Amino acid sequence: LSLVVWAKNIFTPMYGQYDIPGRLISFFMRLFQIIARSIIMVIWIFFSFTMIAVWIAFPFFICYQIFFQLGVIW
Numbered sequence: 640l641s642l643v644v645w646a647k648n649i650f651t652p653m654y655g656q657y658d659i660p661g662r663l664i665s666f667f668m669r670l671f672q673i674i675a676r677s678i679i680m681v682i683w684i685f686f687s688f689t690m691i692a693v694w695i696a697f698p699f700f701i702c703y704q705i706f707f708q709l710g711v712i713w
């Protein structure tokens with residue numbers, strides 16, 4: 640998502656337009672991109688940690704189901 644690159648270039652005008660409207664449009668567009676990409680990154684990190692937790696818990700769940708079917712667990 641390259642948030643560092645977007646944050647580093649937040650005050651750099653896009654497309655070489657150094658006039659006031661070009662700088663304002665570039666700043667707010669990059670600010671919007673930083674906010675949107677940060678939200679996407681937080682969602683992706685949450686999803687990744689959830690999948691890791693499921694991956695770790697899955698063998699325990701399988702063992703529980705095996706013991707439950709064998710009648711070891713009431």
